[in-house]
Amino acid sequence: AQSVTQLDSHVSVSEGTPVLLRCNYSSSYSPSLFWYVQHPNKGLQLLLKYTSAATLVKGINGFEAEFKKSETSFHLTKPSAHMSDAAEYFCVVSLTGGTSYGKLTFGQGTILTVHP
Amino acid sequence: DVKVTQSSRYLVKRTGEKVFLECVQDMDHENMFWYRQDPGLGLRLIYFSYDVKMKEKGDIPEGYSVSREKKERFSLILESASTNQTSMYLCASRSGTGSIQPQHFGDGTRLSIL
Numbered sequence: 706a707q708s709v710t711q712l713d714s715h716v717s718v719s720e721g722t723p724v725l726l727r728c729n730y731s732s733s734y735s736p737s738l739f740w741y742v743q744h745p746n747k748g749l750q751l752l753l754k755y756t757s758a759a760t761l762v763k764g765i766n767g768f769e770a771e772f773k774k775s776e777t778s779f780h781l782t783k784p785s786a787h788m789s790d791a792a793e794y795f796c797v798v799s800l801t802g803g804t805s806y807g808k809l810t811f812g813q814g815t816i817l818t819v820h821p
Numbered sequence: 822d823v824k825v826t827q828s829s830r831y832l833v834k835r836t837g838e839k840v841f842l843e844c845v846q847d848m849d850h851e852n853m854f855w856y857r858q859d860p861g862l863g864l865r866l867i868y869f870s871y872d873v874k875m876k877e878k879g880d881i882p883e884g885y886s887v888s889r890e891k892k893e894r895f896s897l898i899l900e901s902a903s904t905n906q907t908s909m910y911l912c913a914s915r916s917g918t919g920s921i922q923p924q925h926f927g928d929g930t931r932l933s934i935l
Contacts (some may be wrong), residue, residue, distance in 0.1 A: 737921045739923050741926075746830075746928075746929070746931070747928050747929065748825070748827075748911055748926035748927050748928040748929045749911065749913075749926040750926070751923045751925065754921075754923050756921040757921075795864075799921070808866070809864075809866070809924065811863050811864045812863075813863050814863065
């Protein structure tokens with residue numbers, strides 16, 4: 706079984722300050738992990754992915770995430786928030802191995818608010 | 822870039838109608854998926870398809886069916902729409918087998934059943 710927990714339902718930051726969105730996962734197999742962003746009334750856009758290569762993953766728009774197996778975490782960070790970063794963010798785990806088709810398990814989402 | 826196109830952004834239908842939601846991808850992906858997204862419930866998988874004419878039930882298939890006659894197109898069908906099917910519907914596609922490739926999503930169809 707696999708699960709994803711996003712530790713904060715809402716995060717609020719000021720423009721220009723760092724962003725930290727926290728995600729813990731559990732998986733019986735080696736996971737693939739993704740972060741997606743969803744702007745209002747839009748679909749999900751892939752920010753970055755971890756697939757057992759480098760543990761520090763760089764994504765689009767200045768975001769990055771670090772895979773920590775010992776902590777079963779995959780937190781998303783950005784050094785300096787921009788107003789356009791305001792959106793909902795989803796941490797997603799994909800089951801690998803066995804006969805899995807790559808079923809995705811989604812976290813409940815974190816809404817990021819950026820203040821001027 | 823992968824392009825997943827959903828035919829309608831907003832749709833209003835009446836209870837009992839048969840409703841078709843269409844999704845087209847332009848990257849020759851083998852796998853396609855339909856989700857619904859509801860506040861407080863997150864994204865839930867309705868059906869997926871790993872090849873033409875092949876389909877598998879997801880977590881909440883009741884009240885829905887799907888059709889995949891061509892590789893690029895995956896249709897979701899509400900056989901007899903009900904108000905509890907009012908939701909945001911998202912289509913996604915992915916290349917290859919296994920799980921390391923990400924799914925690419927369309928912009929969604931916001932469906933209201935009156």
